[in-house]
Amino acid sequence: MKIGIPRALSYFDYFPIWKTFLDKLGFKTIISSPTTKDILDKGVSLCVDDACLPVKIFHGHVADLIGKVDTIFIPRLISVSPGEYICPKFIGLPEMVKNTISDLPPLLVFNYDLHKGIKYRGKAFNTLARQLGLSGGVVDRAYKEACSMQDKYERMLKSGQSPLNILEPKESWDESIKNKVTIGIIGHSYLLCDRYISMDLIKKIQNKGYNVKVPSNVPDKKIEENIMDIPKRMFLSYGKRMLGSGIEWLKCDEVDGIIFLSSFGCGIDSFIEELIRRYNAREYKLPYAVFSLDEHSGQAGFETRLEAFLDMMEWRNRIGHNFSAHG
Numbered sequence: 001m002k003i004g005i006p007r008a009l010s011y012f013d014y015f016p017i018w019k020t021f022l023d024k025l026g027f028k029t030i031i032s033s034p035t036t037k038d039i040l041d042k043g044v045s046l047c048v049d050d051a052c053l054p055v056k057i058f059h060g061h062v063a064d065l066i067g068k069v070d071t072i073f074i075p076r077l078i079s080v081s082p083g084e085y086i087c088p089k090f091i092g093l094p095e096m097v098k099n100t101i102s103d104l105p106p107l108l109v110f111n112y113d114l115h116k117g118i119k120y121r122g123k124a125f126n127t128l129a130r131q132l133g134l135s136g137g138v139v140d141r142a143y144k145e146a147c148s149m150q151d152k153y154e155r156m157l158k159s160g161q162s163p164l165n166i167l168e169p170k171e172s173w174d175e176s177i178k179n180k181v182t183i184g185i186i187g188h189s190y191l192l193c194d195r196y197i198s199m200d201l202i203k204k205i206q207n208k209g210y211n212v213k214v215p216s217n218v219p220d221k222k223i224e225e226n227i228m229d230i231p232k233r234m235f236l237s238y239g240k241r242m243l244g245s246g247i248e249w250l251k252c253d254e255v256d257g258i259i260f261l262s263s264f265g266c267g268i269d270s271f272i273e274e275l276i277r278r279y280n281a282r283e284y285k286l287p288y289a290v291f292s293l294d295e296h297s298g299q300a301g302f303e304t305r306l307e308a309f310l311d312m313m314e315w316r317n318r319i320g321h322n323f324s325a326h327g
């Protein structure tokens, strides 16, 4: 049986565990094609207007798999970490897809809820296997191998690589780039790593000779420590990672400038961006820019803003001490 996996949303965080698990159970996994204008247009036409851009793109990827696979894997992520939640749009994803796209093959819905504890991870994978008619030792072995692939992936991320370098191995990674001028890009992995929708921002910056850091490079322990300093407990996992990494880069002087890549229509982005901008303006004063993406974003305007930001960062590094402290 061929199982289709949409190359969107949590694909960029959990693909190794999903693929290994399904492969080891003997199924063939097929990933939707990388995002193109056609996939984006399909997603926009199928999805409700007021959804955020990544959810629209997800719909486009589901449509791309129709006719190529026997079933489509749709994750329903409720919580990815004990005591936390993620954006409600992930919870309603299977229903949104079912109610907006016609001619769908059967959906393989993967319910994932770790709110009450990490032990529920194994249970979620067992339930998934049961939907596919499997249980017992084969499932336990597949789960073990899948977890070890995911651990390996996360270790590679923490070593400084971007998900793109790992998920698309043709993108080689030169470790010496770590010593160059560094730009931290804050954003959801599914925006940063979708090369079409992010206008290939990571690659563009790397091609200009800069090092890039993304939130998935920051160790979990640092994220936890930084979040303890904010007055209210952050219970949204993706928001916590973005805020915790921004604070880490600022207070440890790890980057020379920060770009916040935000999705139009995302509630989490709107307040995390505001918090990081305020922290930076109050204390650190690093070059900082916000690039907001929606389905109408154009390449030319994006490139002009990127060039302007890089120039500002270079001037700041070269002659920043000449600027008046009062602006």
Ligand code: SF4
Residues within 6 Å of the ligand: 052, 053, 054, 055, 087, 088, 089, 090, 188, 238, 263, 265, 266, 267, 268, 269
């Ligand atoms: S966190 Fe933001 S970008 Fe992600 S699915 Fe939710 S609303 Fe969309």
